Amino acid sequence: ELKVEQNPLFLSMQxxxxxxxxxxxxxxxxxLYWYRQDPGKSLESLxxxxxxxxxxxxxxxxxxxxxKARLSTLHITAxxxxxxxxxxxxxxxxxxxLNFGKGTSLLVTP
Amino acid sequence: xxxxxQSPRHEVTEMGQEVTLRCKPISGHDYLFWxxxxxxxxxxxxxxxxxxxxIDDSGMPEDRFSAKMPNASFSxxxxxxxxxxxxxxxxxxxxxxxxxxxxxxxxxxxxLTVV
Numbered sequence: 001e002l003k004v005e006q007n008p009l010f011l012s013m014q015x016x017x018x019x020x021x022x023x024x025x026x027x028x029x030x031x032l033y034w035y036r037q038d039p040g041k042s043l044e045s046l047x048x049x050x051x052x053x054x055x056x057x058x059x060x061x062x063x064x065x066x067x068k069a070r071l072s073t074l075h076i077t078a079x080x081x082x083x084x085x086x087x088x089x090x091x092x093x094x095x096x097x098l099n100f101g102k103g104t105s106l107l108v109t110p
Numbered sequence: 111x112x113x114x115x116q117s118p119r120h121e122v123t124e125m126g127q128e129v130t131l132r133c134k135p136i137s138g139h140d141y142l143f144w145x146x147x148x149x150x151x152x153x154x155x156x157x158x159x160x161x162x163x164x165i166d167d168s169g170m171p172e173d174r175f176s177a178k179m180p181n182a183s184f185s186x187x188x189x190x191x192x193x194x195x196x197x198x199x200x201x202x203x204x205x206x207x208x209x210x211x212x213x214x215x216x217x218x219x220x221x222l223t224v225v
Contacts, residue, residue, distance in 0.1 A: 031212060042201065043216040050212065088153065095166055096141050096207055098214060100153040 002027050002093050006101035013079050013108055021104045023072040023089035031092040032072050034063050036085045037103070043088065046074075079108045114217035116202050122223045128190040131220045134183055135204030143203040143214070144177055144187050153201075159185065192224045 003026040013019050023032070031050055035043040047056040049065035049072060056063050060083065062075045072089055086105045090098040115134040123129050135142045143158040157167040162179040170177070174193070179185040189196055199221050205214045 033214070042218045045213055045215075048212045090153075095158070096160070096205065097143060097155045097158050097166060099155070100145075102152045 002029070002091060002099045004089060004091050004099050004101040006089055006104050009102055009104060011104055011106045013076075013106070015080055015108055015110055016078050018078065019076050021074040021076070021087055021089075021106075023074070023101055025070050025072075025089075025091045025099075028067070028070075029091045029093070032065055033090040033092075033098060034061075034072070034074055035088045035090060037088065038085050046087075076106075079106075081108050081110070084108045114202055114204050114215050116200075116217035116220050118220060119218060120221045120223075122225065123192055125193055125224055126191040127224075128188065129192045129196075129222060129224075131187040131200050131202075131222070133185045133187070133202030133217060135185070135202070136206075136215055137183065139204035139206045139215075140182070141205045141207060142179060142185050143205075144185070145201040145203065145216075147199045147201060147219070148197075156187070156200075189222075192222075194224045197222055197224050 005024045007022050033048050034046040036046050037043050047063040052067040054065045060077045065072045084107050086103045088100050088103045090100045093099055117132045140161050144156040145153050147153045155169045157177045159179045177187045199219045201216050201219045203214050203216045
């Protein structure tokens with residue numbers, strides 16, 4: 001069974017600081033996703049990573065994938081309040097379903 | 111494109127009642143997924159369909175849950191009888207997994223409260 005683990009589960013950080021969220025998964029997969037969810041809202045797609053060494057960047061967020069280590073990271077640069085949300089990584093299983101991590105609740109404070 | 115459309119947005123029902131959640135996938139998407147989100151268990155896959163055929167229903171909690179996809183533009187998730195522990199947000203998602211198309215689009219969710 002494919003297991004996806006994220007850490008930390010909760011993160012409080014000051015504006016302007018940098019931090020990294022980690023996502024480990026247990027079995028080989030050819031696709032990893034990062035989603036953002038605001039309170040009471042749906043999941044918004046941020047990145048899809050398709051190959052070893054893939055790196056994607058959007059604004060203050062950068063995601064990378066190491067398929068050999070079965071590890072993805074989501075790096076936050078110079079955090080701002082608008083980035084406060086819950087971030088999920090999801091890994092495509094052998095079928096087409098996505099297995100989600102528990103999510104990282106990020107709070108950016110002044 | 112209107113995206114994945116779910117209804118109702120909110121549902122409050124009494125224990126023992128039947129509940130039906132509805133989903134309209136994005137036109138042309140041939141995969142449809144039902145997920146349940148709770149604080150304790152996170153996002154769990156309940157069932158998914160390909161070309162209207164159920165492929166994996168191993169996540170359906172018990173016989174009280176059933177899902178159908180009578181055509182490419184409509185799916186239902188039914189709970190009968192409902193119980194308080196079924197209270198959660200239920201998301202529907204659709205995708206079209208072909209070369210160059212890797213996205214999964216989620217609906218706005220149905221927040222179910224069983225009292």
